[in-house]
Structures are given as C-alpha cells and as structure tokens.
Amino acid sequence: MSLRFITILLCLISVAALGQYEVLEAKKVKKQNGEKVKKRDFLSKTDTIFIAEKGHLTLDVESAMHMKLAPGIYHIGSESTRHNEWYGTHLELTKQLKRKGMIMCKFKYKTLVVPGSDRHYEIDRIELDQKGLVNIQSDTSALTISWVNPDYTYKGGYHLVVRDFYNNGFIDIIEIGEEIDSITFYPGMYGHKHMYYNIIADDCRASLRYKIQVNSPNAYSHQRTNFLKPDN
Template sequence: MKLVLIILLIGCTPFAQAQYEVLEAKKVRNHSGEKVKKGDFLSKEDKIDIAAKGGLTLDVESAMHMKLAPGAYVVGVESARHNVWYDTHLALTKVLKQKGMIMCRFTYKTLAVPGSDRHYEIDRIELDQKGLVRINNDTTSLTISWVNPNYRYKGGYHLVIRDFYNQGFIDIIETDEETLTFYPGKYGHKHMYYNIIADDCRASLRYKIEVNTPSARINSATTFLDAN
C-alpha cells in the first residue's frame, strides 16, 4: 500500500507534470549529445540543439503543439513563450470576433488582365509604404500611412500584425487616423506581415517586416492554427 502511495505521489509532482512528449523529431540532440526521438519526453530544464533542416514538435500546455525550427533552445523557455503567444493569438481572435471582423469580407471592384485569368482589386486601401521593411533595432519605429478610395468613409481602422509563417495574431492597433506609428522590434518575431482593415472590412494588401535584432526569433516551424 505504501509503495502504491509513493508511486501516486511521484506521478503528481511538478516534475512529472513538466514532461513534454516528443511528437516529431528530426536532427535533434540534447546537450549530452544523445539523439532525441519521437516518443521521448523532455523536461522544462532540458537543453536541445536542432540541426539545419531539422525540427521538433512537442505536446505542451497550450491547445496547440509547439514546433521549433533549427537552433539551440531551453525547452521550458520556449514552451513559456509559445504559450504566451498562443494566449495573445486567442485574445486577439476574440477581439476581432466581437467586432465581426474575423471572417471579414469586402466586395472589391476588379480589373481583368486581357488574355489572362488574373485580375486586380482596384479599390483596396492603398498604403504609401510598399515592399519588405527591414528593422535593425528594437527601438526603431515604423510609420505607415494610407488612402481610402472611399473619401466619404468616416469610420476607424485596424492595423493587424501577424506572424508571417504561422499567421497567428501578434497585435491589433486601432486608430481613427490614416497614419500610424508602431515598433515592430518589440514583438520578438523575426518575420511578420501587416495590413490595414477598415471597420467596413475594406483592407489593404499585406506587407512584410523583417526584424534583424537579437530578441527576434524565427518561428517558421511554429503554428497556432494547426489543431492537435
């Protein structure tokens, strides 16, 4: 009876709860040089190295699996960051749902290209800044401005920032103006994209941001949108 009680107590310790199952592993080793394989369990304290073209998928606390790209990691640090990002994504998704904008659609006028099946939406919100923006300092600001083709429009706008690879929401900034300044380096994501969406669902095209700072992490193998 005592032995059963001891086993049950061990199974309920924080250490046991901190074990993460390895769902997929390619070119992954711990800091002892041992290969990490599918079906293994890693603790928050484990340090791992993922070689080039490798990857790791772990079952962590959040509703979405954590996927890591090549690099060196402390499992607990990454799982904490993943959970915070996922919680942020859920909170921002809720905001857009409340505003009726999560499945926002706008009927644009289109211009067909003669001799082709391609077409262009000619009445989108037009941003003055186009193309990839590179940010090399966490304190560097980015100011964007835009023009709404509907000059009678009097509503508000939303700057929607998402991770380029996993499409998880990073931030949503509201404004009544047609210009806005923000700081891409503060988010800790290396590759992002953004666009402007009006209250009536008219939107701009999406434009990319690359943040080249030590705090920016590449999350190309992380996804908030793939269900378990």
C-alpha cells in the same frame, strides 16, 4: 474499466504531470547529451536541445497551437512558457476582433481580370505607401506607414493587424481613430523576427499584407521557411 485502459491513463497523467511534450516533427534535433530527438519522443521542460541548420522541431504543448522551433539552442521549459503566453495573447486579440464582428468578415472587392490568364486583381483595396519586405534593425526602430482608402467618403476607423508569419497568430491589433491615414509603431518590441501586417477598416476593406523582418538580437524566429518568397 479494463486494467489496460487504466494503465494507459496513468501513463498519460504522469507525462502531463512531469511537463513532458510529445515530438510531432523533428529534423536534425539533438539533446544536450548528444541523443537524437525523433518523432513521437517526449521532451521534458528541463531538456535543452540543439537544432542544426535546416532542421526544425514541432512539439505538442499546453496551448492548442503547436510550438515550432527553428535552428538554434533552446531550453524547452523557457520556450514553452514563452509560446503559451503568446498564445494567450493571440486568444485575447481574437476575442477582440470577434466582438467587433471582424474576425471572419469579407469585403466584396471589384476585380480586374488579366486578359488571356486566370489571374485577377482586387483593384479597390486600401493602398499602403510601404510595400515589400521591411527590415527593422533594432528594438527601438520605428516604422511609419500611411495609406489611402479608395472610398473617399469613408469616415470610420482602422486597425493595424500584426501577425506572426509562420503560425499566423495575432501579435497585436492597434485601433486607429477615424479619418486618420498613418501610424507609427515599433516592430522590434514584439520579439518576433518574421511578421506581417496590414490595415483593416471597420467596414472590413483591407490592404494586402506586407512582411517585416526584425534583425535585433532579441527577435525570435518561430519556423523555417523562405521568408523572402512573395506571398501577396
């Protein structure tokens, strides 16, 4: 083993031991002392950083999912702990869907092709009564959604799937009993500002996904983007 390789290895071990994270992307980011943060720098868990308007930061942290931060003031240690805990939740929910055989399942929808265009519509999806962006004003505000399954003979259960808008990681999966066509939940309880949700039946037939924006002080924005841009 060469001396150079040993030196590099020891440096990497030291970085990990100190709780330092490599900067993968940085725009308009400064440390508390005013020092500019650039790509390939390392930030410590003890660092506090400021991200200006239209800026962003992406860090390589302990979890396999990179941590992305929108404009604001952040303590890196607190943010990495929050992010890694959420990623653990995402993994558990992924396993839950895998056990049910639903993580990669696909439903063969009937499609309607628009004459003279390359657009098509899946005409037999589950239809939700709540469409478009939903604004939630507090942690205790409830959202009730109901749906219609075009297969009137279906007798199985459903799942409400809630995901983070930017990372697409699972936030919650709520099982819904058989022959039930509505559910009430509280989007503000998750602490995510931008989310989307949809309903998936046990046979993999699903609704389109729809957006939720939580406007309470405890809601956290994970990334910069135009959230109002249609994505269905």
